Amino acid sequence: MAPGEKIKAKIKKNLPVRGPQAPTIKDLMRWYCLNTNTHGCRRIVVSRGRLRRLIWIGITLMAVALIIWQCALLVCSFYTVSVSIKVHFQKLDFPAVTICNMNPYKYSAVRDLLADLDKETREALKSLFGFRGERKRREAEPWEGIQPKFLNVVPLLVFNEEERGKARDFITGRKRKVSRKIIHKASNVVHVHDSKEVVGFQLCSNDTSDCATYTFSSGINAIQEWYKLHYMNIMAQVPLEKKINMSYSAEELLVTCFFDGMSCNARNFTLFHHPMYGNCYTFNNRENESILSTSMGGSEYGLQVILYINEEEYNPFLVSSTGAKVLIHRQDEYPFIEDVGTEIETAMSTSIGMHLTESFKLSEPYSQCTEDGGDVPVRNIYNAAYSLQICLYSCFQTKMVEKCGCAQYSKPLPPAASYCNYQQHPNWMYCYYQLYQAFVQEELGCQSVCRETCSFKEWTLTTSLAQWPSEVSEKWLLPVLNWDQSQQINKKFNKTDLAKLLIFYKDLNQRSIMESPANSIEMLLSNFGGQLGLWMSCSVVCVIEIIEVFFIDSFSIIARRQWQKAKEWWARKQGPSCSEAPPPRQQGQDNPALDIDDDLPTFTSALRLPPALGAQVPGTPPPRYNTLRLERAFSSQLSDTEVPEEP
Numbered sequence: 001m002a003p004g005e006k007i008k009a010k011i012k013k014n015l016p017v018r019g020p021q022a023p024t025i026k027d028l029m030r031w032y033c034l035n036t037n038t039h040g041c042r043r044i045v046v047s048r049g050r051l052r053r054l055i056w057i058g059i060t061l062m063a064v065a066l067i068i069w070q071c072a073l074l075v076c077s078f079y080t081v082s083v084s085i086k087v088h089f090q091k092l093d094f095p096a097v098t099i100c101n102m103n104p105y106k107y108s109a110v111r112d113l114l115a116d117l118d119k120e121t122r123e124a125l126k127s128l129f130g131f132r133g134e135r136k137r138r139e140a141e142p143w144e145g146i147q148p149k150f151l152n153v154v155p156l157l158v159f160n161e162e163e164r165g166k167a168r169d170f171i172t173g174r175k176r177k178v179s180r181k182i183i184h185k186a187s188n189v190v191h192v193h194d195s196k197e198v199v200g201f202q203l204c205s206n207d208t209s210d211c212a213t214y215t216f217s218s219g220i221n222a223i224q225e226w227y228k229l230h231y232m233n234i235m236a237q238v239p240l241e242k243k244i245n246m247s248y249s250a251e252e253l254l255v256t257c258f259f260d261g262m263s264c265n266a267r268n269f270t271l272f273h274h275p276m277y278g279n280c281y282t283f284n285n286r287e288n289e290s291i292l293s294t295s296m297g298g299s300e301y302g303l304q305v306i307l308y309i310n311e312e313e314y315n316p317f318l319v320s321s322t323g324a325k326v327l328i329h330r331q332d333e334y335p336f337i338e339d340v341g342t343e344i345e346t347a348m349s350t351s352i353g354m355h356l357t358e359s360f361k362l363s364e365p366y367s368q369c370t371e372d373g374g375d376v377p378v379r380n381i382y383n384a385a386y387s388l389q390i391c392l393y394s395c396f397q398t399k400m401v402e403k404c405g406c407a408q409y410s411k412p413l414p415p416a417a418s419y420c421n422y423q424q425h426p427n428w429m430y431c432y433y434q435l436y437q438a439f440v441q442e443e444l445g446c447q448s449v450c451r452e453t454c455s456f457k458e459w460t461l462t463t464s465l466a467q468w469p470s471e472v473s474e475k476w477l478l479p480v481l482n483w484d485q486s487q488q489i490n491k492k493f494n495k496t497d498l499a500k501l502l503i504f505y506k507d508l509n510q511r512s513i514m515e516s517p518a519n520s521i522e523m524l525l526s527n528f529g530g531q532l533g534l535w536m537s538c539s540v541v542c543v544i545e546i547i548e549v550f551f552i553d554s555f556s557i558i559a560r561r562q563w564q565k566a567k568e569w570w571a572r573k574q575g576p577s578c579s580e581a582p583p584p585r586q587q588g589q590d591n592p593a594l595d596i597d598d599d600l601p602t603f604t605s606a607l608r609l610p611p612a613l614g615a616q617v618p619g620t621p622p623p624r625y626n627t628l629r630l631e632r633a634f635s636s637q638l639s640d641t642e643v644p645e646e647p
Contacts, residue, residue, distance in 0.1 A: 025557055032549045038538050063535040070531045078524050081366050081515040091295045092356060092508055094259075095459060097283040097303060098327045098335040099269075099501070101248050102343070104278030106313040109246035113238070114315070117230050120150050121223065121317050128158075128199060128219045150230050153422055154429060156222065159198050159215055167202075167213070201226050203430035212433065227317045229429055232275075232409040236419035240273065247278035248310075254281070255306040255485055255498070260294055275410045277325065277337055286331040294505060299351060302504025306481070309346050309497050322346050324499055328354065328459050334384035338410070342463065347495045349468035353506040355460040359513045362454070366517070369454040377449055381412045388452045395446035396439050404431035468500045 033045040040060035047053050111118075157167035166175045199222040200215030216222040235243065250266035257264040269281035283303060284292045294301050311322050325341035335341075344350050361369045370376055373386025380386060381394045397411045406420035406428055407413050420428035438444050469477045478493050485493075519527075532538040 025554055028549065028553055028557060032545075036542065036545060038536050038542055040536060060536075067531050067535050070535075071528060074519075074524060074527045074531070078517075078519045079365055080518040081362055082518045084514050084516060086512045086514070087509050088512070089508055090510060091293055092505060092510060094284050094292045094294050094303070094505075095328045095354070095457075096285050096331045096333070096335075097503055098272060098280050098329065098337060098341075099253070099283070099305070099307065100274060100277040100280035100325045100337050100341070101253060101307075101309060102277070102321055102323055102325055103309075103314040103319050104274070104276060105243065105246045105315070106248070106310075107315050108313060110315070113234055114231070117150055117227065117234065118317065120148055121227055124151065124156055124226075125223060128156075128223070154201050154203060154226060154229060156199065156201050156226060157213070159200060159213075167200075199223075203433055205427045205430050210430075212430065214433065224317065224320070231318055233421050233429075235275070236409045236421050237423075244271075244273055244279060247273070249279070250281050252310070253279075253307055255308050255481060256304075258304040259283075259292065260296075260301050272335065274335075274337060280335070280337060282335065284331070291331060295508070297505045297507040299353075299502050299504045302502060305501050307344070307499045307501060308485075308493070309499055310491075311346070311497055322496070324501075326352070326501060326503070328352075328461065328503065330385070330457055332385040333387065334382045334390060336389055339389070342461065344499045344501055345465065346497065346499045347468065349466045349500040349502070351464045351466070351502045351504075353462040353464075353504060355462075355506060355509070355511070357458045357460060357511045357513065358455075359458065360455045360515060361452075362515045362517065366515070367454075368451050370451045371454055373453070376451060378446070379414070381414050383412075386453060387456075388450055391450035392446050395444065395450060396435070399439075399444050399446070400432065400435055403435055404428050408432060462506065469495060469498075 030045060033041040036042060040056060040063060043056040044053055044060060047056055155169060157169060159167045168175055198215045198217065199219040200213055201222065202211055202213045204211040214225075216225065250269050250271070254266055254269065257266075257268065259268075264283075266281075269283050270285040272280045272282050274280050307324050309322060309324060314322065321343070323346050324344040325337050326344055327335045327337050327341045329335050342352065361367055363369055363371060370386070373380060373391065376386070376391055378391050378395045379398065380390060381397060382390045384390065393411055397407055397414055400406070400408050401414055401417045404420065404425065404427075406425045407417045409419050413419065418424075420432070422428060425431075435444070439446065442448075474495055478495065481493050481498070529540070532543070536542075
């Protein structure tokens with residue numbers, strides 16, 4: 001290459017190329033590296049030697065990777081929360097207290113409704129505990145003269161591990177084939193003992209082709225579960241008003257009442273009817289008056305009640321424990337007495353000390369909690385504020401109505417639904433057990449859509465027991481209570497029929513647990529800037545420059561090249577029809593090589609001119625040199641200036 005060409009190529013190589021006007025992506029990147037403030041990119045271009053360039057490429061890529069990693073950690077930490085605990089002393093609102101007798105209805109009031117069921121249950125118990133060795137026909141003796149009704153619907157069976165696929169019927173004593181689908185209800189909870197014989201019952205669908213057998217580790221558990229199924233079926237058909245009358249009144253349940261040193265009575269309690277616990281009564285429910293509060297801690301400034309349990313009216317097959325259940329909750333919260341209630345023992349004084357803890361969680365994007373359940377796709381069938389438990393039970397009850405055609409008795413009724421009974425829904429028991437098993441195994445999808453609340457109150461309870469009344473005070477205390485309640489209860493009190501309950505704040509220290517964002521937007525941006533400056537000496541302006549060059553300018557170049565290719569393709573497509581016409585001669589003003597900016601031409605800009613199209617030299621006409629002759633311009637000069645001709 002000639003020396004002039006080398007100089008020209010070197011000058012052209014070092015010419016600055018304006019970003020968006022660069023003809024290729026490579027030229028654009030080169031221009032960016034030469035003009036950016038990020039030193040690593042510039043060192044890649046200006047470094048001499050391949051080794052240095054490779055080193056700077058590695059350093060730059062490593063810095064970019066570290067920035068991405070650190071920024072990802074910053075974004076992840078942005079959605080974390082910090083927990084702060086505050087303890088303050090103040091006057092506290094007293095919670096709502098719901099009290100239920102463990103026996104839902106007086107046995108004397110429901111005996112007629114349950115007469116047939118109780119009779120079959122007694123006969124089943126005789127058969128269950130009367131097995132002695134190889135007894136075949138004698139096992140049917142207890143059923144002589146009895147036409148079983150409930151055992152025909154849900155038969156009780158005895159299973160022997162040595163005879164798989166077969167079970168012994170309680171009524172006939174004969175062996176019968178059973179389905180291979182056997183579910184042991186106690187296997188996943190507690191293993192009591194190894195026994196060769198277990199008791200259970202079989203539930204089948206309408207066509208009796210699909211059956212499931214449920215066995216229990218104890219015959220007592222099997223009898224109680226079997227009895228409970230039929231009990232719910234019977235009580236589901238009884239009107240609510242009649243069930244309220246068959247249960248305990250507030251005057252019967254509450255013997256004495258004191259709150260904060262002041263006397264109270266049944267009018268301070270609100271009736272709440274529970275399907276499985278009958279009439280329950282809630283103190284400080286806000287329906288009668290405003291919420292009560294306490295300004296002192298200790299047992300003297302809480303709620304003190306004496307409860308009349310009346311053990312003689314207990315259903316022997318439905319309830320095996322004696323006492324009451326109590327639940328402490330918010331005023332707008334549904335009392336799930338069967339799940340989280342505390343049992344109160346008779347002939348004892350139960351003291352429950354409370355500590356209040358109030359929790360506040362952040363909603364999305366920090367957690368999946370909900371404020372009021374309005375964004376949860378499950379309809380609340382309870383007349384209470386939203387909670388996770390309400391959502392789960394509402395979802396299960398809705399699925400129960402959809403799958404089984406009726407509602408389960410222990411939960412509220414959805415709109416336009418009725419409780420299950422095998423007169424109208426013969427296979428509801430089988431459907432209920434199958435659905436409940438799917439619910440426990442999280443196959444219904446309720447656990448995935450239900451979310452916990454963002455704010456809630458929780459009372460930490462400390463329970464202590466003492467014998468009450470003592471043998472010394474029993475002689476005078478019981479007669480006084482009999483005299484006080486002689487108009488309500490026509491019976492002498494026995495210490496096993498009474499239970500004393502004290503509920504109070506141990507102190508007035510309220511603990512608040514609050515979540516707050518661990519990082520703010522300002523802190524996040526500041527951390528981003530620190531990482532960019534540390535690893536790439538880059539600022540926000542550099543980030544904007546990167547966005548402009550790598551996205552906007554690169555897209556412009558690609559779009560321009562594609563447009564140029566499209567124009568060339570269109571020209572080739574239209575070319576054959578216009579091939580006869582000779583190409584027009586280019587004049588100087590039409591030469592594309594002269595289509596530059598408005599600045600004055602320089603040597604540098606001249607080197608950037610593209611080559612002429614084809615091999616044809618631009619058709620600028622040369623000047624007529626004969627017009628430069630002087631004789632015609634000075635033909636009219638004076639004669640004395642003329643040069644004389646030589647002879």
